[in-house]
Amino acid sequence: MKYKGRFGDYGGFYVPEVLMPVLEELEEGFYRFYEDKQFVAELAQLSKDYAGRPSPLYHAKRFSEYVGFKVYLKREDLLHGGAHKVNNTLGQGLLAKYMGKTKLIAETGAGQHGLATAMIGALFGMETKIFMGVVDIERQSVNVHKMKLCGAEVIPIEGGTGTLKDAINDALRYWTAHVTDTFYLFGSACGPHPYPTIVKHFQTCIGTETRRQCLAEIGKLPDMVVACVGGGSNAIGIFSGFMDDKDVKLLGVEAGGRSLNSGRHAATLVVGRVGILHGAKSYLLQDKEGQVHETESVSAGLDYPAVGPEHCLLKDTGRAEYVAAEDDEVLDAFELLSKTEGILPALESAHALAYLMSQKGKFDPDTIAVVNLSGRGDKDVSIVERRRPLMSS
Amino acid sequence: MKTYKQLFSELSKLKRPALISFFVIGDPDFDTSVQIVKTAIDAGADILELGIPFSDPIADGPTIQKADIRARNSGMSVQKAMEFTRTVRDYKDIPIGLLMYYNLIYQYGTQKFFSDFHEAGVNSILVADLSIDDADEITSPATGAGLDTVFMVTPNTDTKRMKLIASRTTGFIYTVSLLGVTGSREKLSDTVEALVGKLKKLTSVPVCVGFGISKPEHAAAVASAGADGVIIGSKIVGFIENNLGNKEKMLADISTFLGEVKNAISPR
Ligand SMILES: Cc1ncc(COP(=O)(O)O)c(C=O)c1O
Numbered sequence: 001m002k003y004k005g006r007f008g009d010y011g012g013f014y015v016p017e018v019l020m021p022v023l024e025e026l027e028e029g030f031y032r033f034y035e036d037k038q039f040v041a042e043l044a045q046l047s048k049d050y051a052g053r054p055s056p057l058y059h060a061k062r063f064s065e066y067v068g069f070k071v072y073l074k075r076e077d078l079l080h081g082g083a084h085k086v087n088n089t090l091g092q093g094l095l096a097k098y099m100g101k102t103k104l105i106a107e108t109g110a111g112q113h114g115l116a117t118a119m120i121g122a123l124f125g126m127e128t129k130i131f132m133g134v135v136d137i138e139r140q141s142v143n144v145h146k147m148k149l150c151g152a153e154v155i156p157i158e159g160g161t162g163t164l165k166d167a168i169n170d171a172l173r174y175w176t177a178h179v180t181d182t183f184y185l186f187g188s189a190c191g192p193h194p195y196p197t198i199v200k201h202f203q204t205c206i207g208t209e210t211r212r213q214c215l216a217e218i219g220k221l222p223d224m225v226v227a228c229v230g231g232g233s234n235a236i237g238i239f240s241g242f243m244d245d246k247d248v249k250l251l252g253v254e255a256g257g258r259s260l261n262s263g264r265h266a267a268t269l270v271v272g273r274v275g276i277l278h279g280a281k282s283y284l285l286q287d288k289e290g291q292v293h294e295t296e297s298v299s300a301g302l303d304y305p306a307v308g309p310e311h312c313l314l315k316d317t318g319r320a321e322y323v324a325a326e327d328d329e330v331l332d333a334f335e336l337l338s339k340t341e342g343i344l345p346a347l348e349s350a351h352a353l354a355y356l357m358s359q360k361g362k363f364d365p366d367t368i369a370v371v372n373l374s375g376r377g378d379k380d381v382s383i384v385e386r387r388r389p390l391m392s393s
Numbered sequence: 394m395k396t397y398k399q400l401f402s403e404l405s406k407l408k409r410p411a412l413i414s415f416f417v418i419g420d421p422d423f424d425t426s427v428q429i430v431k432t433a434i435d436a437g438a439d440i441l442e443l444g445i446p447f448s449d450p451i452a453d454g455p456t457i458q459k460a461d462i463r464a465r466n467s468g469m470s471v472q473k474a475m476e477f478t479r480t481v482r483d484y485k486d487i488p489i490g491l492l493m494y495y496n497l498i499y500q501y502g503t504q505k506f507f508s509d510f511h512e513a514g515v516n517s518i519l520v521a522d523l524s525i526d527d528a529d530e531i532t533s534p535a536t537g538a539g540l541d542t543v544f545m546v547t548p549n550t551d552t553k554r555m556k557l558i559a560s561r562t563t564g565f566i567y568t569v570s571l572l573g574v575t576g577s578r579e580k581l582s583d584t585v586e587a588l589v590g591k592l593k594k595l596t597s598v599p600v601c602v603g604f605g606i607s608k609p610e611h612a613a614a615v616a617s618a619g620a621d622g623v624i625i626g627s628k629i630v631g632f633i634e635n636n637l638g639n640k641e642k643m644l645a646d647i648s649t650f651l652g653e654v655k656n657a658i659s660p661r
Contacts (some may be wrong), residue, residue: 001526014495018547018572020524020554159458165449171449177573179549260601276496277449289471290500292448320417354473 002027005193008316010347011309013192015279019172022179027194029099031115034201036098043094050123052079053205056239057213057370062340064352067360069367071224073343074238076208076280076374084206084234085116085374089185091202093120096183103182104128107171109136109164109230110301110348111143112375113187118152120185128152131171135162136300140378161294164230164304166279168218185279189233189308192279196308199235207241210370218368224249227372228351229322230268230301232308234374239320249321252311253351255297256324266295267324269315277306283315298383299347323355330387333357334377346375395486397516397518397541397564400439401599401621403571409661411439411618413601414651415492415626417460418443418477419469420633425640426464430481431634432644436610436651440488441481442603442624444473447494452521454576456627459634471497472505475513481515490517490543490564503531506537507538517564519543525558532561542551543567546592548584559596565622566592570615577627584616593619609657625651 001024007169013023028184033039055075064071072364076084089106096104104126108114121128130147134156137144147154157386168366169193170337188201214221225242227235229252230340257265268283276282277292285293285305296302313318333353336357337345346354352371363369370390377384414433417439417493419426419528430441444450446461446469453461462476478489493508498506498520507518517540520531525544535542559566570587571582585602592600602615603624612623629647636643 014522014527015524016521017524017545017550018569020526021549021551059597169451173454173574178454179572276499276522286496290496291465
């Protein structure tokens with residue numbers, strides 16, 4: 001491996017020997033093509049015409065009124081596929097093509113990354129397999145159907161809790177047996193090197209655009225940038241644009257699940273301890289001996305016990321702060337954005353909104369908060385319906 | 394405490410490779426697991442490769458995943474695993490290698506984990522999710538604790554890496570016969586004999602072969618390719634899974650199978 005893939009002491013590539021050659025090949029491919037003129041041009045074209053970039057920055061005035069300060073939404077929910085995930089799948093999919101790979105595999109939790117991979121499989125004519133836990137298949141069934149329509153095979157994973165962690169386990173196992181022709185299109189800024197670096201690279205467009213839009217449309221930088229954190233890709237994407245702007249507060253919101261006290265949550269950075277899972281050293285939800293905990297969250301996309309290594313470093317250095325929002329607060333936020341703006345947020349993104357709701361009236365009215373609205377909530381309507389049945393009227 | 398070096402030198406005089414059997418510690422429960430391992434020793438196992446169950450065994454197929462779950466459900470822990478290796482070592486002085494995942498070691502404290510398990514009768518600790526690139530994290534704690542090192546070579550490991558791996562291995566090279574996770578296979582991988590041949594030319598460190606060895610014929614083929622040891626895992630763990638309600642048959646099946654393998658790898 002050319003690089004260590006470390007963020008402080010976090011990250012690395014803790015994988016079995018069999019995966020080392022293929023990770024090396026991926027690292028080499030990434031550094032060969034990521035600044036290649038033709039690659040960059042082709043990706044820019046697709047980002048614009050296929051994905052719909054740049055995404056708007058929208059001043060959510062009625063939501064702002066409710067919380068008592070200015071809230072802007074970075075509208076990644078408007079991208080093709082309905083989430084920021086397409087930025088990464090276009091980038092990695094194109095990389096797979098340039099590297100001569102013909103088959104894609106991916107894990108998915110909410111189904112957004114699975115869908116975004118299935119789309120790219122269709123776009124490039126690559127055979128695509130998506131690994132998804134059975135619980136997630138059930139709760140995100142709309143996305144499962146969409147993936148199949150795009151021609152992908154969805155492989156149900158029974159193991160563990162039938163969620164994202166188990167899907168990654170089985171995707172890694174499958175990859176082990178198919179390293180020669182298969183490209184593992186990893187969905188978040190976590191996992192073994194070089195994924196955290198690659199995924200961040202393809203998601204930095206969110207941060208770069210947002211900063212430019214803030215300066216052009218608001219005339220100044222925001223006071224804070226807020227994003228939900230599952231593996232950490234949408235958060236690192238938007239944070240990256242403001243890393244050197246020391247006055248801009250970076251805030252990540254994790255899944256508080258039922259509650260932090262209940263132990264049934266996925267608030268890795270908030271309450272986890274450093275450990276090793278899925279090829280990287282990071283904060284991890286685990287028991288005393290190091291067995292990984294089962295997690296719980298209303299949002300499948302945040303239901304994961306580890307987290308991207310760069311977020312661990314940002315937490316330790318204090319450059320970013322991480323908090324958790326509980327399921328009930330998240331459902332409130334889902335409803336509030338829908339009612340005040342006519343925008344249904346993904347339950348993942350609603351975590352970031354829930355944090356702002358919890359700060360209602362606590363900031364000066366001129367305070368500017370930018371939220372990464374990482375995805376749209378169509379996929380979550382049936383969950384919300386079940387948890388918050390509407391009065392018939 | 395018998396070392397790998399002593400054992401492999403004894404076996405080279407007998408002109409046969411080591412029979413290495415893998416079990417998950419505490420599968421399906423502590424006491425049965427002790428009986429199973431004793432049965433394997435009586436049936437002729439020369440080395441034991443033992444796994445401490447982990448929540449996320451990414452290098453393992455369904456058979457060993459299920460064994461991990463059975464063991465964890467019956468309360469297996471790192472502390473109890475230590476008691477287990479001590480019990481087994483007291484039964485017979487044969488080398489024991491652990492095969493496990495890094496997080497359990499990391500949480501315990503690498504140096505202390507290695508010393509405590511060495512004291513409990515373990516000869517080596519193979520960390521499934523740690524490659525030779527990160528060998529520095531474990532080699533000096535391992536040698537400091539008096540353990541031998543064991544690393545994996547896989548069919549896609551290139552020659553340069555093989556040499557590096559050989560240079561840092563003091564116990565034996567765990568040669569993975571195929572691209573994939575653990576699990577029984579109908580057929581022996583058609584590349585394994587060449588892989589063993591290549592390694593044998595490259596190094597004098599013992600070369601043992603595992604993953605997918607499921608029949609006496611597989612073991613015989615690996616032995617005649619020059620392997621110094623044959624590792625049987627999922628096949629015998631499967632006997633546990635298939636006979637959970639019938640302990641006698643479980644033990645008899647394991648004993649019979651290991652006997653057949655031993656026979657197949659012994660010189661005629
Ligand atoms: C809309 C949306 N936002 C956020 C996430 C969480 O992932 P990450 O932390 O990598 O952005 C997901 C994951 O499925 C998602 O679908």
